[in-house]
Amino acid sequence: MANKVFVTRKIPDSGIALLKAAGFELVVSEKDGVLTKDELMGALKKEKYDGVLCLLTDHIDDEVFNAAGKQCKIFANYAVGFDNIDLKAARTRNIMVTNTPGVLTETVAEHTFALMLAIAHRVAEADRFTRAGKYKGWGPMLLLGSDVFGKTLGIIGLGRIGARVAHHAVRGFDMKVLYYDVQRNENFEREYGAAYRDRIETLLPDADFVSIHVPLLESTKHLMNDLRFGMMRNTAYLINTSRGPIVDEQALLRALRAGTIKGAALDVFENEPAIEPLLLELDSILLTPHIASGTIETREKMARLAANNLIEALAGRVPPNIVQAGSS
Ligand code: NAD
Numbered sequence: 001m002a003n004k005v006f007v008t009r010k011i012p013d014s015g016i017a018l019l020k021a022a023g024f025e026l027v028v029s030e031k032d033g034v035l036t037k038d039e040l041m042g043a044l045k046k047e048k049y050d051g052v053l054c055l056l057t058d059h060i061d062d063e064v065f066n067a068a069g070k071q072c073k074i075f076a077n078y079a080v081g082f083d084n085i086d087l088k089a090a091r092t093r094n095i096m097v098t099n100t101p102g103v104l105t106e107t108v109a110e111h112t113f114a115l116m117l118a119i120a121h122r123v124a125e126a127d128r129f130t131r132a133g134k135y136k137g138w139g140p141m142l143l144l145g146s147d148v149f150g151k152t153l154g155i156i157g158l159g160r161i162g163a164r165v166a167h168h169a170v171r172g173f174d175m176k177v178l179y180y181d182v183q184r185n186e187n188f189e190r191e192y193g194a195a196y197r198d199r200i201e202t203l204l205p206d207a208d209f210v211s212i213h214v215p216l217l218e219s220t221k222h223l224m225n226d227l228r229f230g231m232m233r234n235t236a237y238l239i240n241t242s243r244g245p246i247v248d249e250q251a252l253l254r255a256l257r258a259g260t261i262k263g264a265a266l267d268v269f270e271n272e273p274a275i276e277p278l279l280l281e282l283d284s285i286l287l288t289p290h291i292a293s294g295t296i297e298t299r300e301k302m303a304r305l306a307a308n309n310l311i312e313a314l315a316g317r318v319p320p321n322i323v324q325a326g327s328s
Helices: 013-021 037-046 062-068 087-092 105-120 123-131 160-173 186-192 249-258 277-281 296-314
Strands: 004-007 025-028 051-054 074-077 096-098 152-156 176-180 209-212 237-240 263-266 285-287 322-324
Touching: 004 013, 013 025, 013 296, 037 062, 051 296, 062 087, 074 296, 087 096, 087 322, 096 296, 105 123, 105 160, 105 209, 105 237, 105 263, 105 285, 105 296, 152 160, 160 176, 160 186, 249 263, 249 277, 277 285
Parallel strands: 004 025, 004 051, 051 074, 074 096, 152 176, 152 209, 209 237, 237 263, 263 285
Antiparallel strands: 096 322
């Protein structure tokens, strides 16, 4: 019998085509947006699925696994982050969980740099100014920004994405790189002349830009809080393309209002899609709606990788990107 897979939301055709070519029977949610938990559980209970292709907007917990039933062997997440999935519950139920690492690294690193350049050069603010008809001619003091070239970048989490951001910083902008990570990478230090800091507290005071690339874990929630903003330079900028809850949004608001830091650029939010409304009033913040991996090329690769993980797992082979092994 053909394997049956539920896809929780429309994804690029490249992934769907692979699943169909593998002979899978597919049901793709027709809702234009995120299924509520009840809708998701209802959909999973309706049929017997062998696997689920889910997205970072789906909160997959024990109740959802239960709704999927015993024959469901794998939840393939269409994201590198997997903080939306209860891995402990997956382990208990012997359900495999996979993700899509690597294929989005370059795109997220590019987006991080786009945010860094845009906040330092006040690009979005200048665009708003120009569209509002406020541009009356060149001015020596008009909308002055900050250079990126030659400055010091502090990377928090030197994994795949953090390391590529650091690469662009050193090779493209002659920046000095400091990094904090639970794992030291001496090869990287030699190649890029980067300096390791074994505590965030010793990185923050020395960085002109701080860019966050750690996963969301209990240990990284509110990693940036009042105390840590207080350690940053008042000329420094924070960039976050990792996960929203890593930054205490209220503490960020206080830091921006008080001038504790100069600016921030965020792609992710603590309670997304909700955003603290008072942040929207500030010109010192730049916001993008969780699109750091959002290029046509990368989203197609993510769809293919998520599909491949399903295909391999349901064929009884070892899929390329296991984050939690199951019983299959
Ligand atoms: P990765 O696993 O390669 O890198 C994460 C790094 O963080 C590792 O080097 C790890 O040692 C380090 N780390 C883990 N816990 C830490 C801690 N407590 N303190 C310091 N360092 C710690 O992951 P990646 O592929 O570089 O992705 C990083 C994160 O970016 C993902 O977890 C995901 O949440 C986020 N992301 C966001 C988007 C987006 O659209 N905005 C897209 C892709 C990834």
